[in-house]
Amino acid sequence: MPKTTIKPIVKQLKELPATAICGNDISSSCLYVSSLTILYAGQYAWISLLIVALVLYLFRKIYGEVVGAIPLNGGAYNALLNTTSKSVASLAATLTILSYMATAVISASEAMQYAHGLLDNWPVMITTIILLFLFMSVTIMGIGESSRVAVVIFVFHLSSLIILSLFCGWFIVNNGLGIFNKNLSLPVQGSVTNALFFGFSAAMLGISGFESSANFVEEQQRGVFRKTLRNMWVIVSVFNPLMAFLALAILPIPEVKLHQEALLSHLGLKAGGSWLSFLISIDAALVLSGAVLTSFVGVSGLTERMTLDRILPSFLLKRNKKGSTYLIAFSFFLLCTSVMLITKGRLEALAGVYTIAFLSVMVLFGIGNILLKIRRKNLPRPERSNWIALLLAIGMVILALIGNAIMNPAYLNVFIEYFIPTMLIVVIMLNRVFILKLILNIILYFFRPLERSVRRLHAGILRIINKINEQEFVYFTKDDDVATLNKVMLYIKRNEHTRRLKIVAVLKENEKISETLLSDIEVLDREYPDVKLEFIQMEGEFGPKLIKKLSKQWNLPINFMFIASPGDHFPYRIEELGGVRLII
Template sequence: AMLGISGFESSANFIEEQKPGVFPLTLRNMWIAVAIFNPLMAFLALGSLPLGEFHDGGPTDLLAQMGDISVGGFFKTWISIDAVLVLSGAVLTSYVGVTGLVRRMALDRCLPRVLLAKNKIRDTNHWIILGFFALCCSILVSTSGDVEVLAGVYTISFLCVMSLFAIGNMLLKKKRSRLPTTVRASWLGVTVALAAVLAGLIGNIVKDPKYVEVFGIYFVAAILVIAVMFLRIDLMKLLLFVSTSVLEKVRAVNSWVNSRVRRKIDEINSLTVVYFTKGDSLPMLNRAALYVLQNEHTTRLKVVHVYEDEAGIPAELAEHLSTIDHLYPQLRIDFVAVRGTFGPDIIESLSQRLDVPKNYMFIATPGDRFPHSIDDLGGVRLIL
């Protein structure tokens, strides 16, 4: 039943490239379609098929069977052809969606950056496309092509993603309550939605636990890949330790491994992140430094203050940054003061001049008087 309301889980992909106001309209149109067609098809199914047909979940080609009984064999064939065309479109859009998702995760260092490689002919991320194709084939093989198992695995995945949307909304309300937004969902609405999604998730798990086994295998595999990315510095240090202690006799190999791994660690740590600060609050600056130390694989932080008048530069900003720089010797902190007006243009200019991607630029949560929407900043992250 949950397959009939799919589409919501991938509707947010490439949201940063949508025009203002498009995403709420997308959600509205999907809700209208679901509210009309799903109950209507359910009533038609109950009216045209014997109740015994639904004892074991109903036929896998329910609409085709309804067309056969209601109109005739030609209508069954027509519905089947239409289903093939619709699902072919769904396959195409799934590749578009997963390309955007994986590319963003690779930019945020959650997945290997090799996935960002582009085909010189078509300018597409070919490793993402080929990897997704291999993943789909492996799921098909592991389930022996059983449509019911495939549908069950998809349903569990869909409900897990939808529950994360609700949980993410709750976290935004708790941690980023001052974040300007055009649409706000009430606590009651989000809580009821989460409860409904969890009820559907539990019901599907209880119905057939074997769906969870297949889902769990791929979920654990994905988590392991992401965990390796977050722990790669520690794993490389472990490799250094092993190479030093175990391969000490083979000095040539040991030296080669050490130099390559150290070079890679230095390469990762040399990446610079930027934090835009408005004032000279020592606690806020300290929290920004701690965030970088705890969440980013880098030893370089540039703190940027954008000013229109030199008299407006906080008097103690440089002194406080010097204090934090001494507190955390493992983190190199540089202070940059830039004349201008803070906004998308100056962010774009600094991103190019400092050679720092915009998703490695951080700001604190802006207030209600902030003249720009977060979407306009091009992927700048909120960390405080």
């Protein structure tokens, strides 16, 4: 039976640290989603982002109902595990892990890209791996340490966004909305509907991280989870549309497209000068690093749940003194590092994995909510989502998936390249007993025709071994003590293949064997149970004639007869004995 792992009691997170861990990921989205949405929706980007905020509001109830009913780590995996089968739940888990992997690698790399912009000769590849290692170490130190780091980054990030918003607002007060009006008057490619649709599809990436809180709900205090959902929704609803609006009010759209890689930093330069641009760049590097921490914490909670459900190997549940599953964090670090090295830091392809995986997880979570309502309707829960809102939310995410597939058809191929190997590992673990039985049957199928031959060969070899071991040997004794007899036995064990030994004492007329010798032979018989000892005493004179007689009588070669080294008074020369062996 597998060893039972008892999860140690750890200090549970309050509202701020819990929000910070998942909030760093979702709040960092304003660094890239504003420019990305403007790229597709143009002057209507802020409207697309408001629609995303509406969709996220619907998902607040969905997540609240599912996790409230089943408050266990695992997110979409946990929802489907308790409403469908382990195989279906594993699909959600695989997608979530891929999403976390892509988030961690992209965020770490982007953070170091921002640092590279601040410092010349900054080695992006090496420092990205160092950053991943750093947050692996923080995760291993425990959820408490992780939350402290997350809170510092989170507070600094929100403060930076507020400062940027205030300076941008002051800029607009002084310069008016002329640029915004010019942007509004620009022609739209296609139609307004298309612009809003593709802008919405791109903007949906701005809510990545919303699912993270559900993956470490067991580490949160009672009632905190729903507050984290509310807080993340407020952040996304305020800052993402606001940043897009401010960018459109201060920068012409062509200029936005020119600086889309670091839009907020450029916005800070326009509104407040180089110091504000520098502040936003530092903030970007920090909060993107915080998103890496979110990935480590989220994947640790999810993987731990999967391991407890025997989908992944049980050794991953080993804990350190802090109570953290350090092997999970280390394995995730190795995965992310390997992806960095394989892609050589060119991470554009991972955007496809990130996009499809994250949106698919959102859809599966919604499906989990539907199944929870149908199959677990009597399960108590703190809140319930509305059926219409639930179906609308799922439909909107599916639309976003379709939109991203249309905008970036190559993403699907890249996603499949990563998804299939990852899912294959999970499928193997889920069906490992069946696979092992299949391998066993294949082996039997190919080797059964040889079984009879192997058995005959086996029996033949055993007969040869037995024949060799059945060869009898003789040792002639004359009042030898137990130490001498033991040397005889050791010699035979080391030098001869036999299980039979005759110990022969040749006595003269009226001569009797000593009781000590008989006792010593009994001791040896017990000490060497694998050698059958036979003690024989006979009258006569030990010499060449007797040796030849016994050799013929027992059908035993003379060289299989042993004696101890004779003394000076022995009446025969060694060569006269016909080949008797001296062994002592």
